[in-house]
Amino acid sequence: xxxxxxxxxxxxxxxxxxxxxxxxxYIGAALWTFKTSFTASRTFASDNFIGVAQYVRLFDNExxxxxxxxxxxxxxxxxxxxxxxxxxxxxxxxxxxTGEGFLRTVFLYPYAMSFIATGLVWQWMLAPGAGIEGxxxxxxxxxxxxxxxxxxxxxxxxxxxxxxWQASGLVMAMMLAGLRGVDPEIYKAARLDGIPTWRxxxxxxxxxxxxxxxxxxxLLCTAVVKLFDAVVAMTGGGPGTASEVPAKFIMDHLFLRxxxxxxxxxxxxxxxPVLALLAPYAYAxxxxxxx
Amino acid sequence: xxxxxxxxxxxxxxxxxxxARRKRRxxxxxxxxxxxxxxxxxxxxxxxxVMIITSFKSMxxxxxxxxxxxxxxxxxxxWQDAWHKVSGGFWNSVAITVPSxxxxxxxxxxxxxxxxxxxxxxxxxxxxxxxxGAFIPIQVMIYPLVWMMARAGVFGSLPAIVLVHVIFGMxxxxxxxxxxxxxxxxxxxxxxxxxxxxxxxxxLQVMLPMSLPIIVVAAIMQVTGVWNDYILGLVFAGxxxxxxxxxxxxxxxxxxxxRLYNVNMAATILTAAVPLAIYFISGRWxxxxxxxxxxxx
Amino acid sequence: xxxxxxxxxxxxxxxxxxxxxxxxQVEPGEFLVLLGPSGCGKSTLLHSIAGLIDLADxxxxxxxxxxxxxxxxxxxxxxxxxxxALYPTMTVEKxxxxxxRISGAPKAEIQRRVRRAAEMLQLESLxxxxxxxxxxxxRQRVAIGRALVxxxxxxxxxxxxxxLDAKLRAxxxxxxxxxxxALGSTMIYVTHDQAEAMTLATRIVVMQxxxxxxxxxxxEVYERPAxxxxxxxxxxxxxNFVEGQLDAGRRLTAGVLSxxxxxxxxxxxxAVTLAVRPEDIHxxxxxxxxxxxxxxxxxxxxxxxxxxxxxxxxSAIVHDARILxxxxxxxxAIDAARISLFDQDGSRL
Numbered sequence: 001x002x003x004x005x006x007x008x009x010x011x012x013x014x015x016x017x018x019x020x021x022x023x024x025x026y027i028g029a030a031l032w033t034f035k036t037s038f039t040a041s042r043t044f045a046s047d048n049f050i051g052v053a054q055y056v057r058l059f060d061n062e063x064x065x066x067x068x069x070x071x072x073x074x075x076x077x078x079x080x081x082x083x084x085x086x087x088x089x090x091x092x093x094x095x096x097x098t099g100e101g102f103l104r105t106v107f108l109y110p111y112a113m114s115f116i117a118t119g120l121v122w123q124w125m126l127a128p129g130a131g132i133e134g135x136x137x138x139x140x141x142x143x144x145x146x147x148x149x150x151x152x153x154x155x156x157x158x159x160x161x162x163x164x165w166q167a168s169g170l171v172m173a174m175m176l177a178g179l180r181g182v183d184p185e186i187y188k189a190a191r192l193d194g195i196p197t198w199r200x201x202x203x204x205x206x207x208x209x210x211x212x213x214x215x216x217x218x219l220l221c222t223a224v225v226k227l228f229d230a231v232v233a234m235t236g237g238g239p240g241t242a243s244e245v246p247a248k249f250i251m252d253h254l255f256l257r258x259x260x261x262x263x264x265x266x267x268x269x270x271x272x273p274v275l276a277l278l279a280p281y282a283y284a285x286x287x288x289x290x291x
Numbered sequence: 292x293x294x295x296x297x298x299x300x301x302x303x304x305x306x307x308x309x310x311a312r313r314k315r316r317x318x319x320x321x322x323x324x325x326x327x328x329x330x331x332x333x334x335x336x337x338x339x340x341v342m343i344i345t346s347f348k349s350m351x352x353x354x355x356x357x358x359x360x361x362x363x364x365x366x367x368x369x370w371q372d373a374w375h376k377v378s379g380g381f382w383n384s385v386a387i388t389v390p391s392x393x394x395x396x397x398x399x400x401x402x403x404x405x406x407x408x409x410x411x412x413x414x415x416x417x418x419x420x421x422x423x424g425a426f427i428p429i430q431v432m433i434y435p436l437v438w439m440m441a442r443a444g445v446f447g448s449l450p451a452i453v454l455v456h457v458i459f460g461m462x463x464x465x466x467x468x469x470x471x472x473x474x475x476x477x478x479x480x481x482x483x484x485x486x487x488x489x490x491x492x493x494x495l496q497v498m499l500p501m502s503l504p505i506i507v508v509a510a511i512m513q514v515t516g517v518w519n520d521y522i523l524g525l526v527f528a529g530x531x532x533x534x535x536x537x538x539x540x541x542x543x544x545x546x547x548x549x550r551l552y553n554v555n556m557a558a559t560i561l562t563a564a565v566p567l568a569i570y571f572i573s574g575r576w577x578x579x580x581x582x583x584x585x586x587x588x
Numbered sequence: 589x590x591x592x593x594x595x596x597x598x599x600x601x602x603x604x605x606x607x608x609x610x611x612x613q614v615e616p617g618e619f620l621v622l623l624g625p626s627g628c629g630k631s632t633l634l635h636s637i638a639g640l641i642d643l644a645d646x647x648x649x650x651x652x653x654x655x656x657x658x659x660x661x662x663x664x665x666x667x668x669x670x671x672x673a674l675y676p677t678m679t680v681e682k683x684x685x686x687x688x689r690i691s692g693a694p695k696a697e698i699q700r701r702v703r704r705a706a707e708m709l710q711l712e713s714l715x716x717x718x719x720x721x722x723x724x725x726x727r728q729r730v731a732i733g734r735a736l737v738x739x740x741x742x743x744x745x746x747x748x749x750x751x752l753d754a755k756l757r758a759x760x761x762x763x764x765x766x767x768x769x770a771l772g773s774t775m776i777y778v779t780h781d782q783a784e785a786m787t788l789a790t791r792i793v794v795m796q797x798x799x800x801x802x803x804x805x806x807x808e809v810y811e812r813p814a815x816x817x818x819x820x821x822x823x824x825x826x827x828n829f830v831e832g833q834l835d836a837g838r839r840l841t842a843g844v845l846s847x848x849x850x851x852x853x854x855x856x857x858x859a860v861t862l863a864v865r866p867e868d869i870h871x872x873x874x875x876x877x878x879x880x881x882x883x884x885x886x887x888x889x890x891x892x893x894x895x896x897x898x899x900x901x902x903s904a905i906v907h908d909a910r911i912l913x914x915x916x917x918x919x920x921a922i923d924a925a926r927i928s929l930f931d932q933d934g935s936r937l
Binding site (some may be wrong): 107108 | 320321324325327328331332334335336337338339341342345353357358359398401402405406409411414417418419420421423424426427428429430431432433434435436438457458461465489490491515518519520521522526536539540543544552555556559562563566567569570571574577578581582
């Protein structure tokens with residue numbers, strides 16, 4: 001059927017799409033952005049090099065600083081909540097509960113929804129007056145207030161609530177997969193040693209699924225940095241710019257406010273923590289693989 | 292058998308005395324477990340419940356009632372209105388998703404196959420960079436891609452958005468297939484080579500037919516990912532090809548005047564329907580995809 | 589050292605009744621082996637003694653106290669698992685002391701027990717290593733050590749040697765036997781390997797289908813099997829079975845074989861199954877019976893010779909180095925004092 005002769009080059013040719021993608025779309029684009037961050041590009045790319053001026057301007061920009069602050073608050077809350085909730089859900093489901101399949105389906109379905117859909121639903125539920133606030137008030141708790149979504153200080157937490165709702169199921173699924181790899185006789189040995197169940201999970205099992213936990217942590221961190229869709233859908237960055245996040249700042253300046261140089265500086269800045277996380281993770285994995 | 296049982300010394304214990312009563316079926320700890328799981332289930336199911344009931348209410352009911360009450364006079368009018376507004380996006384999403392699933396899977400399979408069995412020089416390094424690229428925020432790469440497509444005159448077209456999905460889907464697709472092929476015994480490959488198979492023949496006649504499970508998993512993940520994508524569709528698809536997520540957000544967040552919550556919720560459900568349906572039908576495969584990609588990754 | 593008494597034990601899983609009305613008395617200080625094929629219920633029985641599986645009915649007494657519903661850690665037992673189940677992120681020393689630390693034992697006592705167990709098992713130099721840095725045999729010893737520090741009345745072993753290669757298995761078998769001699773504790777040991785059972789046990793409990801087939805010393809179980817199953821399970825190569833007829837004159841006829849049984853044989857006339865071990869078939873030129881060699885398997889210190897005796901496939905063991913070739917005609921005798929007879933239901937006559 002196929003008359004292709006395999007020679008030494010065939011595997012290389014087959015991998016050409018991958019090579020092109022990596023070199024052009026990933027490395028090439030990243031280098032271009034890196035270069036542009038040092039220029040005075042506005043609507044179009046220019047070759048006018050101005051050193052680190054864009055970075056200076058960036059960190060002088062109130063909106064950018066606010067977006068970084070928001071991302072930090074969101075990141076800490078989101079990661080901690082997801083990992084704790086995800087782990088608890090996985091550990092509890094692992095206890096041979098009835099309806100395990102049903103529960104897993106319930107906890108994981110939010111992950112099948114787009115961030116936009118999630119953002120819109122929670123926007124409706126957290127709407128002051130109409131949503132949860134209104135419902136609780138109608139039960140005669142007339143002074144109940146839950147208007148975080150229009151509160152400048154608290155709006156970022158509403159995004160945390162929606163995002164945790166979406167992502168904990170994923171954390172649970174991954175932790176559960178890790179838990180399933182634990183030798184079941186460990187639990188028996190621990191029972192015999194008289195170790196209470198919660199201690200077994202905390203002191204024995206959790207360290208054993210260390211690699212899984214590290215992977216989950218890494219995935220959550222990158223999800224934090226990429227936060228965009230949920231903010232657009234839930235608050236549009238508002239009220240005002242109170243829920244601004246770096247990804248949105250960059251997108252706005254690339255396409256709406258025509259300031260490519262500034263946006264590129266922002267993108268490179270966003271890249272730094274990701275690389276800072278990836279490097280030790282990749283190093284640790286390659287060391288483990290060699291062991 | 293001797294009748295006298297030797298009364299052995301009780302083993303030294305440092306805490307409680309042994310229990311002699313019958314073990315209760317439902318200990319307090321077990322009740323706590325179920326209570327926690329039940330409360331969590333409530334947190335997760337509430338939005339779905341709210342979405343559904345809101346979409347069947349009239350605006351009057353929404354204004355007068357509260358967000359959790361069931362509709363007294365259920366109506367499907369909001370659904371008709373919603374479909375009218377997002378059906379264009381629906382078909383666009385279909386047109387985007389189908390090629391954006393087939394091509395990345397094909398390329399991912401070829402990549403994974405070449406990486407697992409042939410291991411050409413430099414391939415692993417390229418793969419490492421590709422994987423790293425999956426973690427990098429898209430904003431780093433988005434503008435140059437826009438510029439290149441504009442220069443090539445394809446910006447805003449269907450091929451453009453498909454190409455973008457191919458580029459950004461390649462890391463996870465390649466990872467899935469590479470991990471899958473890594474678990475295929477290497478002897479199988481060697482036997483095929485001894486039988487005279489070359490690169491493409493072994494791929495098409497031996498490996499690909501064996502790959503059905505991972506193809507299903509990859510398809511589920513890619514369809515879900517592409518259908519739910521917003522940012523790439525927003526930037527690259529152009530107005531004519533805008534996917535459902537983009538259209539949904541436009542409809543809900545940019546209309547002025549009174550917000551029609553019931554229509555909005557119906558439109559949201561319509562947008563989420565396809566991936567949710569895939570999820571509820573495929574359940575186990577969905578989870579397998581997560582485990583396959585992430586635990587090894 | 590405690591005794592263990594099982595009374596009318598019933599264990600079910602789902603709708604399957606795995607063990608039904610089982611009675612067993614384990615004497616203090618003995619090394620009792622539960623032997624049987626996969627699925628016979630021996631592991632289930634051991635786990636229920638440990639308290640890891642709930643009873644459907646019946647009672648378990650350990651050291652004279654009713655432990656039927658006690659927690660595993662309160663039963664005064666130690667257990668060694670098939671996969672060792674060592675805590676991978678803890679050192680050997682921590683693995684052995686974890687249970688004691690949780691129960692609040694004083695530090696001095698913990699140290700004493702760990703040191704004593706480490707000495708008995710030659711683990712002193714390994715106390716700071718993690719399980720991943722140990723060999724299979726060393727991990728096995730740590731697993732035993734973790735059980736020993738509990739200074740329990742009964743030690744339970746769940747096929748602890750099946751994950752080791754043959755040479756290591758033989759070595760650790762000897763060490764276990766020495767350990768039992770040194771400690772004198774009651775030990776209950778599960779295995780499917782009949783060689784292990786024969787070498788280690790003071791008594792063997794042969795199980796099949798959730799029921800005890802026979803309890804006895806290795807010699808008893810080997811030389812006087814209670815039924816056909818036990819006869820076929822012990823011994824390698826396994827016992828030869830031939831269907832035949834016993835007449836009133838104590839003469840057994842089975843195909844071309846005929847044998848006069850000794851006067852103390854109390855079996856009634858009728859259809860019987862003759863069972864004879866390969867080592868009780870003696871090949872020598874004065875033998876009353878004639879047969880042909882089909883296959884010879886040299887084993888180093890003995891040879892297994894397969895014979896075609898009028899359609900029956902028999903195995904015999906020869907301890908010298910004589911040359912035997914397939915197709916060769918030989919004469920043989922059966923040691924009538926050492927045969928077993930089974931009736932149509934399989935029980936011993």
